[in-house]
Amino acid sequence: MTVSRYIAIEGPIGVGKTSLARKLAGELDGELVLEEADANPFLDRFYQDPRGAALPAQLFFMFQRVRQLEQLVQADMFSDMRVADFLMAKDHLFAEITLDRDELLLYEQIYSTLDFNPPVPDLVVYLQAPVDTLLFRIARRGIRYEQDIKRRYLERLTDAYSQFFHQYDESPLLIVNAATIDPVNNDEHFHLLLDEINNTRGGRQFFNPLVSALA
Numbered sequence: 152m153t154v155s156r157y158i159a160i161e162g163p164i165g166v167g168k169t170s171l172a173r174k175l176a177g178e179l180d181g182e183l184v185l186e187e188a189d190a191n192p193f194l195d196r197f198y199q200d201p202r203g204a205a206l207p208a209q210l211f212f213m214f215q216r217v218r219q220l221e222q223l224v225q226a227d228m229f230s231d232m233r234v235a236d237f238l239m240a241k242d243h244l245f246a247e248i249t250l251d252r253d254e255l256l257l258y259e260q261i262y263s264t265l266d267f268n269p270p271v272p273d274l275v276v277y278l279q280a281p282v283d284t285l286l287f288r289i290a291r292r293g294i295r296y297e298q299d300i301k302r303r304y305l306e307r308l309t310d311a312y313s314q315f316f317h318q319y320d321e322s323p324l325l326i327v328n329a330a331t332i333d334p335v336n337n338d339e340h341f342h343l344l345l346d347e348i349n350n351t352r353g354g355r356q357f358f359n360p361l362v363s364a365l366a
Contacts, residue, residue: 156231156232156233156273157223157232157233157235157270157272157273157274158175158181158232158233158234158235158272158273158274158275158276158348159234159235159236159237159238159272159274159275159276160172160175160234160235160236160275160276160278161236161237161238161241161275161276161277161278161312161316162277162278162279162280162312162329163280163285163305163308163309163312164285164289164297164300164305164308165280165284165285165286165288165289165292165297165305166278166279166280166284166285166288166329167278167288167329167334167335168236168237168278169185169186169236170335171236171276171278171334171335172185172234172235172236173185174334174335174341175234175345175348176232176234178341178345179232179234180232181231181232181233181234182231182232182233182234183233183234183235184219184223184233184234184235184236184237185235185236185237186212186215186216186235186236186237187215190215191208191211191212191215192211193207193208193211194208194296195295195296196208197249198296198297198299198300199296199299201249201304202251205249205250205251205254206250206254206257206258208249209242209245209246209249209250209254209258210258210261212242212245213242213246213258213261213262216237216239216242217239217265217267217269220239220267220269220270221267223270224270235272238272238275239269240269240315240319240321241312241315242262243262244311244312244315245308246258246259247311248307248308248311271321271322272322273322273323274322274323274324274325274348274351275319275322275323275324275325276325276327276348277312277316277324277325277326277327278327278329279309279312279313279326279327279328279329279330280328280329280330281309281330282302282305282306282309284329284330285305285309286300286302286305320355323351323352323353323354323355323356324354324355324356325347325348325351325356325357325358326355326356326357326358327344327347327357327358327359328357328358328359328360331359331360332344332360340360343360344358
């Protein structure tokens with residue numbers, strides 16, 4: 152059993168973070184904390200008209216994430232295992248690539264008024280995959296509003312994630328090449344990844360298994 156009590160799974164749209172969080176929480180008998188994308192009434196409009204709906208979509212997610220993490224803190228998050236499919240710090244990542252200058256300034260002003268210090272995970276698992284892989288997985292899972300996602304948006308998003316986690320040092324970080332494994336549908340792959348999670352105690356670690364070794 153891992154010593155981490157709060158694990159955050161992160162990565163761009165389509166990489167499989169929510170599915171992995173579900174499976175990991177079940178394996179570790181932990182509470183699952185999911186980003187509730189379907190509850191955002193502006194998300195469908197955002198993918199159809201990114202320029203027109205970016206700010207309300209971003210603000211909705213910001214308040215939603217803050218509320219979810221506040222509930223964890225109030226419930227004494229250190230008493231139980233939690234697995235989340237989001238990291239609060241990534242809220243700024245999305246804001247910086249979707250909002251124009253004036254909207255970003257307004258977003259930052261609103262965020263700064265919140266009396267909230269998000270809890271720091273014991274471990275962050277960052278899933279990476281090429282844009283072609285993300286597009287394939289998005290098409291395969293068939294969520295209607297996601298079918299409007301543009302390739303250029305995913306390219307900007309994956310670049311932003313790479314830059315963000317290149318500098319991230321707030322908690323131990325496990326960077327996973329999610330293009331070469333399928334931990335959700337393949338139990339062997341999952342337990343190989345689980346071993347890496349259990350053995351990541353600090354700093355920055357990489358998990359980049361060879362496809363041939365997993366065949």
